[in-house]
Amino acid sequence: MNVLASLSHRQQGLLLTGGGALIMSPDALLIKLADLPDAEILMWRGFLSGLGFLLIALMRHGRGTIAAYRRCGWTGIAVALLFSLTTCGFVLGNQYTKAGNVLLILAASPIIAAAFSWLILKERLPRRTWLAIALCMVGIGMIVIDDTGVGSWVGNAFALLAATTLALNFTLCRRRPGIDMSPMLTFNGLLVGTGGLIVWLSHGEIALPPANSLALVVLLCLFIVPFGVTLLQRGPLYLPAAEVGLLLLLEVVIGTLWAWWLLGERPAAIALVGGSLVLGTLVVKGLYERRLERRVLGVGT
Template sequence: MNKVSDDGERRRRSLRLKGFLIAGLGVLLLSPDSLLVKVTEVSPLVFLFWRGLLLAFGFTVINTLRYGRDLPGLMVKGGWAGLYCAFAFFLSTVGFVTGIKYTAAGNVLVILNTAPVIAALLAWAFWRERLPLRTWLLIGVCVGGATLMALGEMGKGEPLGLVMAGLAAFGLASNLAVARSRSTVDMSVMLVLGALLTTLVAAALGGAQWPGWPDMGFITLLCLGFLPSATILIQTGPRYLPAAEVSLLLLLETVIGTFLVWAFLAEVPPPLSFVGGGIILAALAMNGAFEALRQRRRNSLLAGPQP
């Protein structure tokens, strides 16, 4: 019985590590998103049209390579939960792009940092999934650091940008929470539907226009280079980790994304941004070190005394 329990615990921790690696790589690939959205000079509707169209193509290619002829059946298997994930992806995409266009990148990224709290509350309210106190403390520290990053940019931009960023945070959190509730199904195959919905809505509102160069080059680089793989990896994360912990890893984008915008577009972060960014990085690094230490101790106990 103990061996079965130990094997189960070892497998659970192995899956957690796999989830951290998958979602973490996705976040790193996602980090140039704010910069490449900000650097273009097209309207949000035109950007959304091409973003949705190119992402739909990218998602289709990647998932076809992954699953081949099984892809349609996997999409059907997603059911209503999968359809909601697709719709929530649409909400987060529209909210993020519109928010970036109408307010400072730091504001949008900070509002998105409420996603771990939203995801945790949704998971608790609907599926009674509980997080350990340590994770709640980590969320609190990281959101506090993100708030410091935002203080210097408060009041910049239009209120619409802040509202849309809030919509993006809810869409992101609810998407990951619902995906977690069906962890046996790969919900990343549903992303193509969310991307197509984005394209159709943007086209209906007049976004089906050629953006010209070099904007089309930036959009293509983002939507065929970074985003498809990044989004699929992040969407896969809840199969192995609670939605709140996947959202927590997205806090890395707050730091990396803000400083990429600073480096390339001269949107200079205020001094508090350096403090807040340091807090986020330190908290996530300490959590990673704690997880690694606990795993090492657990492995030592499972191995038992050596002859």
């Protein structure tokens, strides 16, 4: 804690956001390596990540934990519901299509959030943002077309659900700036876990997964997801949106490389072109907006 406090405001933001993205990078890979049925992986991810988020809230807030939950209010409940859909979309997307496809589609969530800001918050978007939205939609379309072999329209649809609900989440959180909504992710875990458990029970008896799968699930859901998401949730409190968006691409790039290297999930040519279009658009937009922000603040580039 003393080391973190000795860093500048921006350095803390870079460490939190970059660290969170790196921690979350093997998420898609571990879902595939665990190789569990849909309902089972959702149940374990829900309950274990919910427990992890609760433990982190207790460590961070101590006796003020209940007050931290209360501060989130009704917005926090909506955040928990939306993140439950994001979790389901991300997990099920990885069950039915390539990990790289899911991560690249999810990368477009900040752009989708910009569209929601125009629609819901009535914010005026500059032309560069509309151009970025158009290019990212073309890129996502090219990724979705890659539905042969391992790829699947079903998986891509779940990934798009995850990106859309995450974008709605971003938009909703902007109505309560400065309020940390990460404690509410405990309830996201309970919702996802309960839903997965109900579906699992309706299909047969409960049994523990193989030891290696269980170990991967515990590592992912109890440690990686709660710590990674909590760090990512804190990043925007320290950094401008443009820099946060750029750092989040670390998870996409490294996560795709993990899947390519260890699972042999080589994307089709059209998916590679579409993914490059999405990532390239986000990088150019992020760098340009970062330059504008620094110019406004009077910081040299």
